[in-house]
Amino acid sequence: MVNAFHPETLSKALEILAENPCTIMAGGTDLMAQKARGFAIRPVFEHPLLFINHIDELKQISLEDNEIHIGACATLSELLESQLIADTFKDVIRQMASPPIRNLATIGGNICNASPAADTLPYLYALDAQVEIQSQTGLRTLPIREFIKAPKTNGLQNNELLTHIVLPNKEFDINFYRKLGQRRGMSLTKASFHGLANVTNGSVTDLCLALGSVAPTIVRCELTEQLLIGQSFINIEEILPTVLNKYSEIIKPIDDARSTAKYRKEVSIRLIKNFLLGLGK
Amino acid sequence: MKENISQSIPRSDAKAKLRGETKYIADIPFDKLLYAKTLRSTKAKAKIRSILLPKIPDGYFVIDQHDVPGKNRMRTVVSDHPIFAQDDVQYIGQPILLVVGEDRETVYNILAQIQVEYEEERPLLTLEEAENSSAVFTDYHYDKGNPCAAFQNAKTLIEDEFATGYQEHVYLEPNGMAAEFKGDTLFVYGSMQCPFYAKGALLETMDLADDKVRVIQTTTGGAFGGKEEFPSLIACQVAVASLKTQKPVMMIYDRMEDILCSTKRHPSKIRYKAALDENQQIVALDIDVLFNAGAYNGLSPVVLQRGIFSVTNVYHIPHLRVHGRNFMTNSVPSGAYRGFGAPQTIFGTEMMLYNIAVKLGIEPLDYKARHLLKRNDPTCTGGRIHDEVKMFEILEKITQMSGYYEKIKHSPKYHGIGASLFLHGCGFTGKGETVINGAIQLTKKNQEVTLKVSSVEMGQGAETVLRKIVAYTLEIQMEQIIFEKTDTGLVPDSGPTVASRTTMIVGGLLQQAALEMKERWHEAESFEVTRRYNHPDFLHWDDQKFHGDAYPVYSWGANVAEIEIDPVTYELTIKNLYGVYDVGVPIDLRSLEGQMQGGIAQGIGWATIEVMETSQGRLIQTNLTNYKIPTAMDVPEMEIEFISNPYEFGPFGAKCAGELPFVGAPPAVAAAVSHALKKPINHLPIRPEKLMEIDNEN
Numbered sequence: 004m005v006n007a008f009h010p011e012t013l014s015k016a017l018e019i020l021a022e023n024p025c026t027i028m029a030g031g032t033d034l035m036a037q038k039a040r041g042f043a044i045r046p047v048f049e050h051p052l053l054f055i056n057h058i059d060e061l062k063q064i065s066l067e068d069n070e071i072h073i074g075a076c077a078t079l080s081e082l083l084e085s086q087l088i089a090d091t092f093k094d095v096i097r098q099m100a101s102p103p104i105r106n107l108a109t110i111g112g113n114i115c116n117a118s119p120a121a122d123t124l125p126y127l128y129a130l131d132a133q134v135e136i137q138s139q140t141g142l143r144t145l146p147i148r149e150f151i152k153a154p155k156t157n158g159l160q161n162n163e164l165l166t167h168i169v170l171p172n173k174e175f176d177i178n179f180y181r182k183l184g185q186r187r188g189m190s191l192t193k194a195s196f197h198g199l200a201n202v203t204n205g206s207v208t209d210l211c212l213a214l215g216s217v218a219p220t221i222v223r224c225e226l227t228e229q230l231l232i233g234q235s236f237i238n239i240e241e242i243l244p245t246v247l248n249k250y251s252e253i254i255k256p257i258d259d260a261r262s263t264a265k266y267r268k269e270v271s272i273r274l275i276k277n278f279l280l281g282l283g284k
Numbered sequence: 285m286k287e288n289i290s291q292s293i294p295r296s297d298a299k300a301k302l303r304g305e306t307k308y309i310a311d312i313p314f315d316k317l318l319y320a321k322t323l324r325s326t327k328a329k330a331k332i333r334s335i336l337l338p339k340i341p342d343g344y345f346v347i348d349q350h351d352v353p354g355k356n357r358m359r360t361v362v363s364d365h366p367i368f369a370q371d372d373v374q375y376i377g378q379p380i381l382l383v384v385g386e387d388r389e390t391v392y393n394i395l396a397q398i399q400v401e402y403e404e405e406r407p408l409l410t411l412e413e414a415e416n417s418s419a420v421f422t423d424y425h426y427d428k429g430n431p432c433a434a435f436q437n438a439k440t441l442i443e444d445e446f447a448t449g450y451q452e453h454v455y456l457e458p459n460g461m462a463a464e465f466k467g468d469t470l471f472v473y474g475s476m477q478c479p480f481y482a483k484g485a486l487l488e489t490m491d492l493a494d495d496k497v498r499v500i501q502t503t504t505g506g507a508f509g510g511k512e513e514f515p516s517l518i519a520c521q522v523a524v525a526s527l528k529t530q531k532p533v534m535m536i537y538d539r540m541e542d543i544l545c546s547t548k549r550h551p552s553k554i555r556y557k558a559a560l561d562e563n564q565q566i567v568a569l570d571i572d573v574l575f576n577a578g579a580y581n582g583l584s585p586v587v588l589q590r591g592i593f594s595v596t597n598v599y600h601i602p603h604l605r606v607h608g609r610n611f612m613t614n615s616v617p618s619g620a621y622r623g624f625g626a627p628q629t630i631f632g633t634e635m636m637l638y639n640i641a642v643k644l645g646i647e648p649l650d651y652k653a654r655h656l657l658k659r660n661d662p663t664c665t666g667g668r669i670h671d672e673v674k675m676f677e678i679l680e681k682i683t684q685m686s687g688y689y690e691k692i693k694h695s696p697k698y699h700g701i702g703a704s705l706f707l708h709g710c711g712f713t714g715k716g717e718t719v720i721n722g723a724i725q726l727t728k729k730n731q732e733v734t735l736k737v738s739s740v741e742m743g744q745g746a747e748t749v750l751r752k753i754v755a756y757t758l759e760i761q762m763e764q765i766i767f768e769k770t771d772t773g774l775v776p777d778s779g780p781t782v783a784s785r786t787t788m789i790v791g792g793l794l795q796q797a798a799l800e801m802k803e804r805w806h807e808a809e810s811f812e813v814t815r816r817y818n819h820p821d822f823l824h825w826d827d828q829k830f831h832g833d834a835y836p837v838y839s840w841g842a843n844v845a846e847i848e849i850d851p852v853t854y855e856l857t858i859k860n861l862y863g864v865y866d867v868g869v870p871i872d873l874r875s876l877e878g879q880m881q882g883g884i885a886q887g888i889g890w891a892t893i894e895v896m897e898t899s900q901g902r903l904i905q906t907n908l909t910n911y912k913i914p915t916a917m918d919v920p921e922m923e924i925e926f927i928s929n930p931y932e933f934g935p936f937g938a939k940c941a942g943e944l945p946f947v948g949a950p951p952a953v954a955a956a957v958s959h960a961l962k963k964p965i966n967h968l969p970i971r972p973e974k975l976m977e978i979d980n981e982n
């Protein structure tokens with residue numbers, strides 16, 4: 004027997020969570036795959052299931068104070084349909100999974116699952132997204148990079164839900180995203196790179212670089228970004244070796260079924276280099 | 285009805301499949317059905333010390349070696365795979381026993397509690413280790429001409445080496461079988477290519493008389509060779525379980541289990557020594573073919589045979605020394621897979637010629653064309669090319685279609701174009717067709733004709749094509765031809781559905797029978813016509829010396845691939861793929877185009893993205909999350925044409941077609957990549973990881 008809760012409202016969901024430890028089920032596309040036991044055999048869950056993906060309050064996408072608020076249970080397909088979501092982000096989402104999976108998979112699930120290969124994360128890191136966390140006792144907000152602790156580990160307490168993701172409402176002059184998979188469609192990421200920049204008069208005025216699937220968590224280095232911001236394209240060429248060395252130190256990939264550590268590292272460095280040298284073009 | 289046989293007609297199985305109405309083995313209800321699940325070895329090589337069972341509840345059973353009434357070995361070419369492990373295990377995934385019962389979850393839970401105590405032994409893990417330890421299952425040699433003298437007189441000697449990896453079939457429907465006794469007769473149902481192979485295996489393992497076993501093929505959701513010999517093993521296991529429990533027993537694999545323990549394409553290593561004369565022509569080859577057969581030899585000897593008999597591909601090489609070996613490693617057994625050993629050796633030979641041409645500064649396709657076989661030339665095994673060879677026509681067509689000669693001269697860096705030439709021997713190798721001596725039957729009843737063969741529909745369109753051959757010969761409507769259920773109790777043994785033999789060999793027999801039936805049509809309301817296969821008598825084969833006509837006839841083809849490599853990430857994009865094929869006369873153009881496209885897609889997969897590796901005898905890629913086959917997004921634009929070259933003994937002039945397209949795509953892609961990077965490509969799969977390494981070398 005599987006025990007399950009199907010609350011109609013967020014406050015009801017939080018009340019249930021306050022009383023019982025639950026396994027939270029949004030779209031289930033990660034959870035059901037992780038719990039698969041074999042053909043025609045039911046998965047086993049330690050805790051009762053708490054279904055949340057139908058809760059209206061968790062599905063809203065809105066613009067408030069020049070910030071985009073995304074409900075944790077908005078599906079990837081709903082994000083693609085929303086006028087509020089930047090094309091830059093849609094580019095990322097369109098390369099995730101397949102239409103049927105995107106119809107189920109939620110952005111909250113992608114974040115909470117905390118996989119190094121979660122494809123929404125590099126963009127969310129690049130934009131310094133904040134996540135809103137609620138329990139019956141209140142609401143707290145964390146920057147995404149503090150929310151993701153380690154592979155498969157997020158910063159939620161037992162009685163908490165991720166409710167919203169908050170993004171600054173901005174687009175960049177230059178947007179370059181590259182997802183590398185074993186094939187072109189329906190493929191988990193073996194390495195990804197997201198570069199965003201603003202440029203004026205031959206120099207960089209804003210820049211963020213994020214890399215996925217090449218370290219235990221998303222790689223982003225503000226210190227190195229600061230080094231690059233304000234520089235002319237010519238200067239960037241000069242400091243490039245220092246920049247690449249820095250990234251070389253913090254990119255710590257592994258060998259696995261999808262790719263090799265060696266490739267992941269080199270391709271990441273090449274993508275950064277390619278992006279930085281391309282800024283002036 | 286007298287129409288052009290090549291003109292396409294609707295597939296008879298398409299509608300139900302598209303509507304999701306077709307029933308597969310897992311959908312078929314049985315009364316009081318028990319489910320089975322397999323306990324598998326977790327060690328690459330070990331003695332089984334003991335097996336500790338939990339308390340088994342009423343109505344649940346454990347089935348193992350002691351329950352096998354007959355031989356505890358699966359009958360095939362070499363009957364060495366135990367139905368259930370005896371005292372030892374030789375690979376991770378080897379079946380040890382079954383747990384059987386009514387509720388799947390309970391079965392699963394019992395299985396999880398069983399403890400096997402192993403005494404581990406040192407396994408042979410790789411082809412290299414196996415070669416160093418001389419762990420040889422099969423060792424074949426053959427010579428042609430005078431290789432010794434040719435090598436002594438050579439102007440230039442060139443050596444090269446190639447390697448290819450595993451490939452999983454990824455049929456849509458995983459393996460599944462069910463067995464039940466009705467009285468003292470055993471009925472086995474399931475997804476398979478070769479009902480009479482399964483029957484043969486059941487007779488030995490169940491120790492039953494011929495008329496006490498019936499095998500019924502259920503709708504088979506793809507096979508590609510993966511359901512040639514392997515289903516016999518599951519058939520025997522569920523049959524033993526059904527005997528012990530006296531209930532119907534079904535076993536359905538999930539994808540992970542299927543990948544873990546079903547057969548794969550043989551990983552290979554192929555070494556060449558080439559002797560060139562003063563005109564830079566290859567006059568002799570010394571070839572060493574190594575296949576990784578896995579833990580049991582099974583079907584591997586015949587796979588190796590096709591591999592070494594295809595090794596000179598479409599080329600006339602006067603002097604040859606060929607050595608082929610199957611090696612034993614403690615890994616999942618390799619088996620039949622579309623192309624059957626030929627894709628490995630043809631890849632090696634195509635790239636060997638390509639590399640030599642590049643070294644000599646000769647345009648590769650021109651260099652290959654200088655060596656082409658012509659009619660009446662001797663084959664590698666000293667047989668003859670009996671029929672007209674239209675390779676020059678094929679070449680002209682493909683180079684025009686693809687703009688090959690323009691593009692090879694003017695490709696920007698990281699863009700490449702490459703060509704492959706190839707053949708496939710039609711039907712069984714050597715004496716195969718004579719030994720099988722396939723039989724078919726047509727039964728007329730009033731205005732309907734029932735077509736009886738053991739050749740199965742498995743998604744390739746056999747049912748439609750065979751009915752079409754009979755209908756068009758009899759000049760009656762398709763609807764008047766009934767395809768008999770593939771049940772060994774109802775149909776004669778027309779042989780297994782393998783070796784691209786169904787249309788040419790079985791279809792040929794059907795056409796002969798239909799011709800006779802047409803002549804006698806008004807003789808009676810109902811009568812039957814039976815035919816057995818006879819090899820054309822000008823063909824000779826010596827199975828001891830490997831001398832003569834290894835195949836009655838060949839199908840031919842050429843591919844051109846255009847590719848682009850991302851200079852930053854080394855991702856490979858195959859932009860266009862052109863194919864021109866001589867398959868005799870196409871029986872149904874759309875169906876055939878489907879075969880060509882599918883074969884190309886599968887070939888591209890093996891050549892580029894299908895990575896399957898092992899670590900300590902354990903497969904690393906065990907599910908479709910990390911073992912990727914091409915999707916529509918990975919498959920290039922394909923332009924496909926056929927040239928007509930009717931074969932006297934094929935129905936309406938048809939030859940073989942099913943495996944041919946697989947063989948051609950990998951070397952075309954590899955040649956294009958080599959052209960783009962100006963580096964030899966001697967290994968498959970060609971992953972970005974590897975390309976980056978290769979391009980970094982200087």
Ligand SMILES: Cc1cc2nc3c(=O)[nH]c(=O)nc-3n(C[C@H](O)[C@H](O)[C@H](O)COP(=O)(O)OP(=O)(O)OC[C@H]3O[C@@H](n4cnc5c(N)ncnc54)[C@H](O)[C@@H]3O)c2cc1C
Nearest residue numbers: 029030031032033034099100108109112113115121122165
């Ligand atoms: C075939 C396939 C392809 C895929 N391809 C991709 C891909 O290309 N890129 C990619 O990044 N991912 C991919 N995924 C993974 C998955 O689809 C995504 O990570 C998806 O966004 C997860 O969302 P979900 O709603 O299904 O999560 P669920 O499975 O419901 O949940 C995932 C985890 O998060 C927890 N959780 C979910 N929502 C909340 C919440 N609001 N508060 C607290 N905890 C919560 C759950 O308890 C669970 O631990 C793929 C999955 C499949 C099956």
